[in-house]
Structure formats: C-alpha cells, structure tokens
Amino acid sequence: MEQWIAMLLLISAIRLLQIRKISDSVSILAFQSFVLALTAGALWYQTKLPHLLVAAVLTLVVKAMIIPAVLHYTIKKIDVHRQVERVTSKYSSLLIAIILSVAGFYVTSRLHLPSTKFGAPYLPVSITLVFLGTFIMVDHKKALMQGIGLITIENGLFLVAQAISYGMPMMVELGIFFDMLVTVVIIGILSFRIHSTFESLNIEKMSNLKG
C-alpha cells in the first residue's frame, strides 16, 4: 500500500516535467499535496500520533486547497494559459528525471538514515522529490514554475521528516505551513510584477539585470 502511494507521488512529480500548459501544473500540484495528506493520514492511522492528524488536515487544507487556489488566481490574472517553456526537450527532461530518481534511491540506500517502522517506504521517494523539485526549477523558464518546484521540494522535505521521525514538532510544522502560504503569495505577486516589467514570465530575461 505504502509503495503505491509513494509511486503516486513520484509520478506526480515527474508529470510536472511533462505538462504542456502552466495551468495544468496547478492541478498536478494539488493532486500531489492530496496524496501527501493521504500519507500523513495513513501514518496517523498506523501510529495514532495526534499531531500527524493535524499535519494531514493542514496539508489538505493549505497545500491541496489554498495554495492551488492562489496559484490559479495568479495564472488567471496574468493570463498565461500558454505553453510552458523548458530548457531541455520533453523526452530528455524525462530521462534526467529518471536518472535523478535512480540517484535518489541509490543515495537513500547508502545513507543509512534512521527511519521509523511505518515511514521507511516513503524515504527514497521523499529524497527523490527534493531532487525533482530542484530540477523543475532548473528546467522550466517561466517564473511561476519556479514556485511550483519550490513547493515540490517542500513536499519532499515534509515527507522526509515524516519518514524519519513521524513529522516535525507541531510548532515547527505550523511555522512551515505558514511560511509556505506566504511564499506562494509572494510568488504570485512577484510573477505578476515580473510579467508586467518584462512582458514575459521568462526568467532568462532576468539575466539582463546582471551588472
């Protein structure tokens, strides 16, 4: 069961590299966060630790609902229903994503991280998610996708924390959720500003700022 959920997460992250329109990414992200909430819920069911339930509910509300809503609103506002732009082609990015996944699984097997009984299956996927999130940020050229990559990294880190020690202390968890929310709002505003300044969301144009 855990393996299947982990695979879903992995596929959603790889799917983020294959999308055609930016607006697609938001729904994939919402789906990823939903699965993440499921993992937290499953862990709560297995361990009966109360703060996991809180984390699950918060993930569901913040990451699977509010954040996608904010991103959706931003996309609507700056009207970028257009195609995504990538540095690599669709297939080579798939290839790199697979290489990164292999690297993630290999690294996890070497590291001998302390892991919990129920969280262990998620560990390789969670590290792979961090890698893939960074790769999303590197690969995509549109500013909004950088934000989505960042949230993927955060999802990966959330899962690492769960796999290693059933999540972080409650206060830290709450802080991170709040940070995420603020980050997304800022990403929304920044994308809007970048769009209005450069007439484009292509971050390659930002190298014009270099002195």
Place this chain on the structure above:
Amino acid sequence: MGEFAIRLFVLSLLLFVFGAFSALCFSRRTKWANVLAHCSSFFGGLFGATTALFVLSTKHPIIVTAWTIVSDVVLRLKVDMLSAYFLFVISFVTIAVSVYSLGYVTEYYGKKPMGLLGSGLNLFVLSMIAVVTVDHSVSFLIAWELMSLLSFLLVMVEHEKAETRKAGYVYVVMTHFGTVFIILSFLTLFFFTKHLDFSSFTQTAAHLPASVKNIIFLLSLIGFGTKAGMIPLHVWLPRAHPAAPSHISALMSAVMIKTAIYGLLRVNYDFLKGGATWWGAVVLGIGVLSAVLGILFGVAENDMKRFLAFSSAENIGIIFMGLGASLLFRSYHEPLLGALALTALLYHVLNHAIFKGLLFMGAGSVLYATHTKNINELGGLIRRMPWTAVLFLIGGMSLAAFPPLNGFMSEWTTFQSLLHLSFSLDHPIWKTVGGLLAAALGLTGAFVAGSVVKHFGTAFLALPRTPHAAKANEVPLAMRFGMIVLACGTIAFGVWPGLVLRMTNRITESYFHQSLTGRAMLYIPFHRSAESISLGWTTIIFFAILLLLITLLRVWVGKSNNRYDETWNCGTPLVQTMEYTGTSYSHPVLMIFKRLYGIERKVEVQGEYAYYPKRIRHRLKTEAIIETKLYRPLILGTVWLSQRLRAIQSGNLQSYLAYMIITLIVLLLWIR
C-alpha cells in the same frame, strides 16, 4: 598595591570610552567635542603610562577580567612586562598627540564632524591598548581588526579627495592581507596545542615539532610584517600616512605599526621561545632590505609626510635587524648578546615612536600653517615659525641618529649587536655578514641624515618660494606644546638611557635571564666596561675635536675676513625660484640609484636658439619599482583569474539552481 595599578588601568580605559561617547554626544558643539575627546585621551594616556611604569617597577603583572564573551573566550586584559612596555609607548605618544590634536583639529571645524573624529581617536587608542594587553587569541584578533578598521576610517577623514580614497583602499586591502596570515598562525597554534588562550600557548607551543614552529614563524612574520610595513609589504605606508590627518598619522606611524612588533615578540619569544638559526637570518635580511630600500625611496620624496612614511619603513627595518640579531643569538645560545639585541630593538621601538610622532606633528604643523606638504613650495619657515622649526629639527636630528638624542642611542645599540654577530659568533658567514650589516646600517644613517637636511633645509631655510609659505603663521600653543612633550622625551631618553633600560631589563630578564647593568645616566651600559658608551664623554670629545679643529684652522689660515655683499646674479634680479630645491638636492642620489627608481628624465629646451633658451623644462619621473615589478603582475594575474572565474556567474537563475542541485547530490553521495 596591585589593586591600585588595576584601578588606574581601568580608569584609563574608561576615560577613553568616556572620550569616545562624550565626543559623539556633543557632536553638535564642535568645540566641546574637541575638548572633551582630547582631554579624556590625554588623561587616559597619562594614567595608562603610569600603570605601565607601575607594573614595570613592581614586576607584578595585573589582570583585569572584563567580559566573558562565550564560555571559553574571555575578554581579559593582562598587563605583563612586554605588554606594559608597549602600553607605555602607546600612552606616552597618546599624551602628546592629544595635546597637539586640541589645536590641530581646529583646522577641521565646520568641515568635518568633530564628534566622530574625536571619538575615532579615542577608540583607536583604546583598540591599540587592547591589542597589546589581551591574552586570548580570539579577543586579540577582534582588537586587531578593530584597530585596523578604526585606523582605516581615520585615514578616510578627507574622503572627498580621490587620492585619499585610493590610499584607504590600498590600506584596507593590505591590512586584511596581513590579518589573514595572523589568523592562520593562530589557527595553526590552536590546531597543535588545542588551546586558544595565550597562557596555554606560552606553556605548550615551545614543545611543538620544528616544522610546525617554522610555519607559525613564517605566517606571523608575513602577517605582522604587513602591518609593520616591512619591504616589500610596505606599499600602504607611503599612501595611508600622508592621506590621514597629521595627528592620526603621528599615532599610526609612531604607535600602530609597533603593535606588529609586539605581535612578533609575543609569538616568537613568548610562545615559540625562539627557533632555528635561519629565522634570525630571514628577519635580518628583511630588516636590512627595509632599512636601505626604505630610506632610498624616502630620499626621492618631496612630500614631507611621504618621506616620513618611507622613513618609518626604514626604522622598522632597523627594528627588524635588532630582532633578527636577537633571534640569531638566541639560537646560538648567547643569552647576553641576545638580551643586548632585544634591548636595542625595544629601545628603538620607544625612540622611533617618540621622534616619528614628533616629526609627523611637525609636518602637520607645516601643513596647518601653509596647507601644503610639498617642500618645494615652502621655504623660510624658520623665521615665520621658529618653534616648529626648532622642534622639527630636534626630531630630525634624532631620526638621523645624532648624539645626544635618543635615536642615536638605540641605533648605536643595534649597531653594537650587529658587530657582535661578527665578533662573537664562531661562524665564517656571520663574521662577514655581521660587518656588512653594520655597514648597511651606517649607509642608511647617512641617507637619513641627507634626507633630513633636505627636508629641513628646503622647508625651513632660505626664502619662501610661494605666497602661502610667506604668509605662514606660528601654530597654536596646544600644537607647540604637544610637540614639546615629545621633544623633551627625545632628549630625556637620549641622555638617560638607564630609564629605558630599567623597563627593557624586565623583558630581557624574562626571555634571556639577563639584564644589562651599569651606570644609568648618560651611559649605554653593558657587561664589559670597554663596550659601554658614555654619552657625556662622547659629547665632550666631540666638542673637543671641534674646538681643536677651529683652533688649528685659526692658526693655519688666520683670522677669517668676511665681506657682506649681494650675490652675483648674472645681471638678472634674484627671485625665489632660483633657490636650490629639494628635488635638486636629492638628484645625485637618484642618478646613482637610477635602476632602483626607474627614472625617466626629459629636458626640453624652448626657444629659437639652443644657446639662448627662453625656457628649459626639466621633467623627472620616478616609478616605484617594487609596485611595477612585483605588485602589478600579481594584481593583473588575480584580475585575470577572477575574470575566468566569473564565467560561472552567468546571471541565469537556472544555472544557479543547477549548481545547487549538483552540490546537493554530490554532497549526499560523498557522506556516508
């Protein structure tokens, strides 16, 4: 009684802090800020000097614990004998500089924020005192860095001039270059002794393996040598000293560069307790290079303060020669001679601080009165500013090592220790080198005397060359008084070397278990009476020879018949521009050492006929050979490398992110 010394020391520190804050609080009221800042630094210096004398006379180190920064790093001030000696040097010069500043800073009224200037001076002195008294490597580095930064800020007072900004930049780069090496030397000590405080270094560092000691020695030599201004790391000296306000350059040149000597003594004597023979050889080599090259560059200068800065490099060279000789004697197990050389170097530290402070103040007074430092625009100041002229001359004579002034005494002691290299060491190399070094020191002295004559003669004698020299007025009383304090020191420490020896003996006792004894007044005493020099006798003999010569001449030539008349002037009226200039005075030296200066000479004759020129233009361009041959390739190489490195900074967000992920993966693969 120890309690009393501690209270006095704390009071002196608090006075500097008070001076710094009160000057800031009254920064609106220029006069108040000036008086408050400089009075506090005056009394701070007074109490500091008293504390130092007290510690040196009672032989009891005092310890003041101020603040536990973190559990292992305690800001503790420990005044042991070496610290006390340097504390005395700093405080003594501070006393004079404070009085002088009271008058000098009136120049900046309304132009510069007086609160910041006064407060900067107080904090700068405080940081120097901290450097020579703290007993922990972390707090030492903090104090060292504070001292560097504060002096940098003070150099930048006249930041509206592009030249000053450039000087400040060179200074801050060089001083940080040095600090890197100092940090490395302390880190090496930490790595091998597992401690950071000085007392642990003192106990354990001497037993380190020889190779480690060599590394520490070299690192500390480069690090402290940069601050001291040894050649070829001196490039900041002739830039920063002229750019700073004169009372600051007096402090920097007289005292700040001596903190580097303190650091060297602390590391090499206190921690490492001497080392291999080649240490002394290296220090001697650098010393002789600094002394000869420093003054050769100085001779060519027409800017008073630049000349004094080069002469500081020269005097650091002399101090290094003493240090090198002392290290050598130590490695050959000659404690008495080592003690003599150490005394010479410590004595010269004090003497150079006094006469160089005096000279910088003198140059500052000239600048104050005429607004120029270029001696070719001066002249005839002795009539307009007799006090400054006499005081400058005293300082200059001491710089040129004239008996009975203090500069002579310490240079003579250095000379003696160098001669002992050939007399007392049973090694053919030292037999030769010792004599050569002494000869080099003599050569240096001759050039110094020449440059002093050039600067005094051109600036103070003859007729004024420009209107602002003609309209100069004597400087305010406070400035004269500040100079008089140091001039008294110059004479007192010259005719009474025993006073200094009583202080330096405490240090030689602790490192060599030897002290120099003998009658104190008018003597440089030594263990064998034949080697002592009596200033009283020297002076009497000197005047006796002079008298004899005059009598002989009188007998030989007869009564001189003088005729007072106008100078023959080829039929044209005499004007001031016909006077012998400073440039022409030093020209022969420049021609002899053409190679060294990289001289470019151009004579342009304008007019119809070559034999009846209307105008002759003579241009002399010198280039600093060390900078063009040594520094420029280094700088160009660094710039080239940096430009290659810049390729990785593309400005592209994605490539930056790619660096991150690559680093992350490599890191995760690396650790197990």
